[in-house]
Amino acid sequence: MNVLVIGRGGREHSMVMKLAESDQIDHLYVAPGNGGMEDDATCVPIEETDFDSLVDFAKKNAIDFTIVGPENPLLLGIANRFKEENLSIFAPTKEASLIEGSKSFSKAFMKRHQIPTADYETFHEADKAKAYIEVKGAPIVIKADGLAAGKGVIVALTKEEAFQAIDDMLVSKSFSDAGATVVIEEFLQGREFSLMAFVHEGNVFPMPTARDHKRAYDNDQGPNTGGMGAFAPVADITDDIVSTATRTILQKAADGLVAEGRAFTGILYAGLMMTSSGPKVIEFNARFGDPETQVVLQLLKNDLLQVMLDVHNGKDPKLTWEDQSCFGVVVASKGYPGIYNKNVPVPLLKEDNTFNVYAGVKKSVNGYVSNGGRVLLVGSKADTIAEASESVYRTLSSMDSDEFFYRSDIGKTNENSLA
CATH class of the missing domain: 3.30.1490.20 (ATP-grasp fold, A domain)
Structure with missing residues (x-):
């Protein structure tokens, strides 16, 4: 098969890395991709929202299956457009993606379908x-x-x-x-976690739990970012909690979207808070989370393409997962999420038991240079989170540059230990 991934960040590199393992793929393309993906796929210089060019490329290159990573093309209707052109795509429609695209829609949707979430009001x-x-x-x-x-x-x-x-x-x-428009919500107390699922209409297939860290600096200080690190699975979120969240949140959301004529196909992400009265929704996303994807997909035993094909076709993908833990820390440009420099040489941060997922990089004569706020993620798999964490931080300790920074406490905050 010829497969096209749309996106350019660490989430898409994780998807590309996993898809590259598939025996079913003859040609793997990513549009636009980044320099760090070039060993795993052919990068195509087309913007994620240039639907005319993407459709044209898919037709000319006999693309059998397209997978969408980021949210912007989803909200602009890339799935609708590809379907109109009879092109197979694993992504929710514009109408289904509104569960992420509008906080006010999402909150009202949850109220209609009795999905547990924080109390709120909307203001203009x-x-x-x-x-x-x-x-x-x-x-x-x-x-x-x-x-x-x-x-x-x-x-x-x-x-x-x-x-x-x-x-x-x-x-x-x-x-x-x-x-x-702003949504003002009650402050929920508890332990945050992310629960993603492969979804097609009423079929919901959950993945392992993950926890990410949004604040820029140690001890959960500084501004919110797209995510500074993550690990999976989350030891303090039990199987019973996952079952409850799947039944009362993910399944209700999938069924509710079907009932409202906006059936969902793709990845449904629930950002959750484990409160004293059970799991509650902080937010929904209509795609893989970033950086959670970088640690969750590393644990998937299945062929990712086959999983998506099965889900897309209404079949049970029979998901199987490694009995291990995965841990990752983001290396970001100094100044992120504010103003930062680009074209800074990226240090080599890799050992035998770690892996790199690239986001804001491009290739240069002597390696990679920075091209974004979040530059790469250093990750590791091991029997425990503590072991994986030790490998990642040992690798990061070799970084000799004041142009980049990372958090030194991933996994140790948000009421979670490395046990």
Whole structure:
């Protein structure tokens, strides 16, 4: 088969690495990809949202199956367009992807289908939003309604921080149209975890749990990022909790989307909080999480292409997973998620028992140079999270550059130990 992956980040490199193991693939392409993927796939210089060029490429190169990584093309309707052209694609439609694309839609959807989540209200006007915060107090969570590259969520510990977030979104328009509507939620206490599943209509096949770390710096300090590290599975999330979350959240969401005429095919991601009253939804994504994908897919025993084909065709993929743990730490450009330099030589960070997943890099004469905020992830598989963590941090300790940084406490915060 000829297979096309759409995207350019670490999530897509993880997918490409796993797909490259398949005996069924003759030609594996990624559009646009990055320099770090070139050993595993042919990079095609087409932007993720250039649907005309992607369709044209798929037809000219006899692409049998297309897989979409990032959220923007999903919300713009790439699955709809490919289906109109009779091209096979593993991705939710524009209508189904709204579960990620609009926080206000997602929250109302959860209320309609009795999916457990935080209490909330939606606002368009700053004064009304601030009046609500005055009544509710802090801590409280402020979310931009639309896509904001993983940075549109503010956990305000004081009312002053909450008011500032409202001013940034509704007055200063810091997230443009994505922040023209805000969702204000109650602050949930507990342990966060991510639960992803392969979904087709009412069929839901969950993956192992993962936990990522969003804050830029150690001890969960600094601004929110797209994710600074992750590990899987999560020891404090039991099989019973996973079963409950699958039944009361993922399955209800899949069935609800079918019932509303927006049936979902692809990867459904639930960002969850394990509270004293059970798992509750923080957010849904309509695609693989990043960086959770980098640690979860490493544990998949199956041929990823066959899994997606089976799910797409309404079959049980009979998922099997390694009885191991996987741990990964992101190396980011100094200044991320704010302003940072590009074209900085990327240090070689690899040992026999670690692997690299590349995100913001491009090839140069002497190796890789940086081309983004999150540059790469250093990961390892082992019998325990503690062993995998030791390998990753030993590798990272060899980095001799003040142009990059990483968190030294992945797995040790968010009420989780390395046991």
